[in-house]
Amino acid sequence: MSRSFRCSISLSPLHSNEFPRIPVTKPRIHVPVPKPMTVALSKVVSPLRVAAPGVMIEAAGLEVDRVTEAELKENGFRSTRKTKIVCTIGPRTCEFEEIEALAVGGMNVARVNMCHGTREWHRDVIRRVRQLNEEKGFAVAVMMDTEGSEIHMDDLNDVESTKAEDGQIWTFTVRAFDQPSRPERTITVNYDGFAEDVKVGDELLVDGGMVTFVVIEKIGPDVICRCTDPGLLLPRANLTFWRNGSLVRERNAMLPTISSKDWLDIDFGIEEGVDFIAVSFVKSAEVIKTLKSYIIDRSPGSQIGIIAKIESIDSLKNLEEIIQVSDGTMVARGDLGAQIPLEQVPLIQHEVIQLCRQLNKPVIVASQLLESMIEYPIPTRAEVADVSEAVGQQADALMLSSESAMGQYPEKALAVLRSVSLRIEKCRREEKHWDVTDLRIVSSSKLDEISEEICNTTSRMANKLKADAIFVYTKTGQTASLLSRNRPDCPIFAFAPSTSIQRCLNLKWGLIPFRLDFSDDMESNLNRTFSLLKARAMIKSGDLIIVVSDVMQSIQAIKVP
Ligand SMILES: Nc1ncnc2c1ncn2[C@@H]1O[C@H](COP(=O)(O)OP(=O)(O)O)[C@@H](O)[C@H]1O
């Protein structure tokens, strides 16, 4: 499954102190198109008459993320980053200026993890992101990640971390303590059935093996353990226990995917208008369906996208069903790696990415991409190789966790994701991978199937003609998504009528989402878009654009007049 890239070498620095700049590409070559062409399947449109260059058309505005706009202008269409970036916001990045720095650095989605912090803390973060979008012209989406019913340690009474030494005896208990009375080397566990489920001789793994204990005695609610692999215990660290080399899933396997606390957090997320809810420890498609109907009920017309986190053994058994019903998937390698042998994680990542692309769902690769950058200003070579692999596999998005939440170099970590993405994407374009993928049909109706074929053809056509961009006018985002699924060489400008769709499209590979009011009259839509984009120097005369829309089943190839 590993892939080698043949690519031209350019020597722009990977880890300069500056926010890395995309290398300026050669002037673009235009394939001359004598006059606008229309390949109309259901309705014939007249050839376009576009307003003379420089003529401003009075029209409602066009909103695009400020950073993307700057990238497009500075580096040209083709060099615009296709792989999206999710950053977890934590204590290190929660202030307004810190979030702004991430937005400037290319963060497409801000993630808050309900496992940590209070609702008030998360509310402030979400509102700051919204305020930044409004005041400074970003289009950063917000993702709320549920805590889920995992077994984890308590908050360590606000201590940042505590060290467990080899051979030390520690007590894991389900008893709760008031702060002053908590005995030394005692950890409270959040799962009531813990002491009953574990057996003497079981191995207890903290964070998938960062620290390991063996159970030596059970006394009522207390489980006495000896440390066998020493290390740092971090607040709320995940716990798994293993017996004879296998993960023990007793009653804890029956815990609900969405706990009562999660439901309250979900209500909070709906109220705050988050764009995505990521569901932790998904086991089956049912829970996603239940959550979706709950959201529709609570907030009719809601655009909240549900992201299924693939991080448990059960999710692997029902992978295709889960992906089908979700609006996206996350390969949550942190917990996944604590539940299955580590050497299987890259294989699962590859499988999930492929499946998501086939099923037309966005996929995020998460956890430990640049783990060493929590402490160091540059990544390890192995981390760069891991990020390259995920970008080469054409995942929709990469995610930073601790690196941005509590690490020392959040902006530098983000810059590394950006520069590696750009470099590997360039290699793939040069390799012309586009003509090999066979995508299965995902539509259930003939009409949708036509749209799907149009999108596949459009992408192929854009690649062959070396088009500068694909324009898609999309009311629901579906057509834009079908184009993104093809991973074409040029960027896809997706025009959507609402800010919420614009933000949701932010998670998809290669899509540059714009908010634009458009009508069913494609000719006037195009006239307006061309003049608005030209006025902002985002396109110029002679650029070759391939146009599709939800409105009309047709493909047009147009040279910007
Ligand atoms: N809202 C928050 N408040 C405090 N700490 C946080 C917050 N969000 C994230 N963190 C810190 O960042 C680390 C990485 O975040 P994440 O990967 O989302 O969580 P986890 O490590 O629990 O899977 C957490 O372990 C925690 O130390």
Ligand SMILES: C=C(OP(=O)(O)O)C(=O)O
């Ligand atoms: C992304 C993950 O989930 P969380 O950080 O919420 O544990 C993971 O386990 O990899």
Ligand SMILES: [K+]
């Ligand atoms: K979580």
Ligand SMILES: [Mg+2]
């Ligand atoms: Mg997890």
